Amino acid sequence: MSAPLQFQCREAAGLLVFYACGETSAQETALIETHLAACAACAAQLAEERGLHETLMEALQASEQFDMGGILLSQCRSELAEALDDLSAPPFEERWQPFGWLRRWMALRPVLSGAVLVLFGAALGTQLMPWISARLGSNPNEQTVNVSPAARFTDDQLAKMAVAGINFAPTSDGAPGTLQVHVRTEEPLVLSGNVDDPDLRRVLTYVIENGEQTDAGVRLDCLEVLRPRSADLDVRRALLFAARKDQNPAVRMKALESLRDAVKDAPVREALIDALEHDANPGVRVEAVNLLIRSLEPGALDSSQAPEPVLAAPGADRPLDPSMEHVVRTLQDLQRNDPNRYVRLQSAAALRQIGPREVH
Amino acid sequence: MPLPRWALALANDSGLAGGTGSSLAAVNSLPNVNERTLVAEAQAGSRAAFEELVHRYDRDVLRLALNLMKRPEDARDVYQEAFLKVYRNLHRFRFECSFYTWLYRIVTNVCLDQLRRRQARPEDQAPESNSGNHEEGITDFFERQREHRPALDPERQLFGKEIQARIASAMERLSPRERVVFELKHYQGLKLRAIGDALGTTEETVKNSLFRATRKLRSQLGGLR
Numbered sequence: 001m002s003a004p005l006q007f008q009c010r011e012a013a014g015l016l017v018f019y020a021c022g023e024t025s026a027q028e029t030a031l032i033e034t035h036l037a038a039c040a041a042c043a044a045q046l047a048e049e050r051g052l053h054e055t056l057m058e059a060l061q062a063s064e065q066f067d068m069g070g071i072l073l074s075q076c077r078s079e080l081a082e083a084l085d086d087l088s089a090p091p092f093e094e095r096w097q098p099f100g101w102l103r104r105w106m107a108l109r110p111v112l113s114g115a116v117l118v119l120f121g122a123a124l125g126t127q128l129m130p131w132i133s134a135r136l137g138s139n140p141n142e143q144t145v146n147v148s149p150a151a152r153f154t155d156d157q158l159a160k161m162a163v164a165g166i167n168f169a170p171t172s173d174g175a176p177g178t179l180q181v182h183v184r185t186e187e188p189l190v191l192s193g194n195v196d197d198p199d200l201r202r203v204l205t206y207v208i209e210n211g212e213q214t215d216a217g218v219r220l221d222c223l224e225v226l227r228p229r230s231a232d233l234d235v236r237r238a239l240l241f242a243a244r245k246d247q248n249p250a251v252r253m254k255a256l257e258s259l260r261d262a263v264k265d266a267p268v269r270e271a272l273i274d275a276l277e278h279d280a281n282p283g284v285r286v287e288a289v290n291l292l293i294r295s296l297e298p299g300a301l302d303s304s305q306a307p308e309p310v311l312a313a314p315g316a317d318r319p320l321d322p323s324m325e326h327v328v329r330t331l332q333d334l335q336r337n338d339p340n341r342y343v344r345l346q347s348a349a350a351l352r353q354i355g356p357r358e359v360h
Numbered sequence: 361m362p363l364p365r366w367a368l369a370l371a372n373d374s375g376l377a378g379g380t381g382s383s384l385a386a387v388n389s390l391p392n393v394n395e396r397t398l399v400a401e402a403q404a405g406s407r408a409a410f411e412e413l414v415h416r417y418d419r420d421v422l423r424l425a426l427n428l429m430k431r432p433e434d435a436r437d438v439y440q441e442a443f444l445k446v447y448r449n450l451h452r453f454r455f456e457c458s459f460y461t462w463l464y465r466i467v468t469n470v471c472l473d474q475l476r477r478r479q480a481r482p483e484d485q486a487p488e489s490n491s492g493n494h495e496e497g498i499t500d501f502f503e504r505q506r507e508h509r510p511a512l513d514p515e516r517q518l519f520g521k522e523i524q525a526r527i528a529s530a531m532e533r534l535s536p537r538e539r540v541v542f543e544l545k546h547y548q549g550l551k552l553r554a555i556g557d558a559l560g561t562t563e564e565t566v567k568n569s570l571f572r573a574t575r576k577l578r579s580q581l582g583g584l585r
Binding site: 014017018021023048049052053055056057058059061070072073075076077079080081083084087088 | 436527581
């Protein structure tokens with residue numbers, strides 16, 4: 001008898017919670033009530049369950065404590081009404097509809113609207129944008145002048161002008177890159193074209209030969225632009241002038257570098273020797289000695305301008321031409337006396353390349 | 361303890377309010393319209409219909425929120441958030457259940473979210489109010505007024521002070537879901553099936569939650585009587 005009762009007790013205990021609050025099925029209710037009639041322990045447990053339930057029910061609820069007068073409810077209703085007012089109010093964008101008629105018209109005619117928009121965009125891009133970029137991108141006082149070969153600057157005009165800046169976009173295929181030269185004259189000008197335009201080339205060479213009028217940076221830009229045209233006599237003359245006379249060593253060095261392709265030319269070689277003998281800047285002398293060595297290498301020389309090899313085979317004992325004599329003498333002097341170690345070493349290397357020569 | 365009107369409604373889940381509740385409704389323009397019509401009108405954009413729906417059930421909503429959250433400010437947040445959710449999502453209501461059930465589901469979910477947030481970040485929360493410390497240092501005018509109301513008689517107040525504190529402490533140990541289930545069952549008088557509907561879970565799950573909640577409370581409050 002005790003085993004089934006114990007089993008029923010365990011089973012009943014799990015259901016008493018729900019029995020106490022009326023959540024058992026009719027069958028469960030009947031079983032529990034039968035069991036409770038015979039089991040004092042479970043009846044006591046049920047009484048305890050109900051007691052706990054009553055205690056909880058009797059305890060003052062938070063809602064009773066806090067809102068007995070309905071004040072909190074009134075506050076909540078007011079706040080909700082305000083929030084609903086905010087939600088119901090149309091947003092600002094809906095109330096303020098600029099070009100509302102246009103939007104409605106476009107909504108009704110989507111294809112036509114699309115076409116109109118495309119045309120409008122094209123017109124905007126081709127007409128308005130260049131105008132805006134011209135207004136924003138440059139000085140309003142400047143005028144863009146496309147220089148044609150026929151237009152020639154007078155010497156007087158060149159003397160009065162000053163170059164403010166150079167924009168150069170080189171090309172990779174060897175073609176002359178686009179060039180813009182910003183010139184300050186009585187009326188600011190922008191000269192555009194390429195390095196082969198005679199006027200532009202004239203302005204550039206003028207800038208190099210009259211270094212005191214322009215900034216060293218501008219002169220360096222001019223050299224960079226003119227370097228591919230060092231074969232041109234006017235350009236070469238300007239480069240030689242800058243290599244010898246420019247006050248800025250960077251410009252002198254750049255001018256020498258620009259003459260790299262013309263090192264066999266006698267005036268260029270003289271300029272190199274002149275730099276080696278007289279230029280106080282070691283960087284310029286290093287550049288000069290390197291170019292001089294280059295001038296002695298047969299492969300580096302333009303065959304059309306070098307009818308005979310300069311360097312003789314080792315051991316050969318041929319008389320040197322006068323210009324070479326000058327070169328050898330200068331190199332020997334540099335090897336012994338130049339304050340720059342690199343120049344001395346390079347001079348010695350060049351002399352070894354030339355071979356034993358008897359200098360008269 | 362009288363059951364909330366929506367508990368009775370949930371018990372039969374007919375979906376009709378029957379047009380009662382004039383004592384609760386502050387807006388009496390639509391007191392006799394049945395709930396289905398009110399919902400349909402609110403869905404069509406009638407603010408008056410929506411307010412009538414609110415006034416029919418908001419006392420019960422606030423009561424549930426207060427009992428669960430134990431703090432008036434949290435209950436206000438729940439009230440506001442729940443009804444705004446109802447307002448924003450009313451167009452999704454398809455009459456597949458009664459409006460009560462739907463509203464109850466929203467409110468209990470908001471409460472559960474708040475309780476879980478509170479549980480996750482207890483440091484951000486002010487201590488819960490209870491009757492014990494509520495009587496001391498009252499500075500609010502409205503709170504002082506409550507002392508003169510008949511429902512708060514001194515004897516009951518005296519009896520309840522200690523019990524109230526212990527019950528509050530015991531309730532704190534319940535999980536948010538157990539707390540909601542216990543509240544809905546014992547204080548809101550809902551059937552387990554209705555609680556399952558409101559919480560979006562099965563009756564069996566609700567039964568388990570109620571059983572665990574009762575066992576925890578019994579162990580905490582044993583020997584109270």
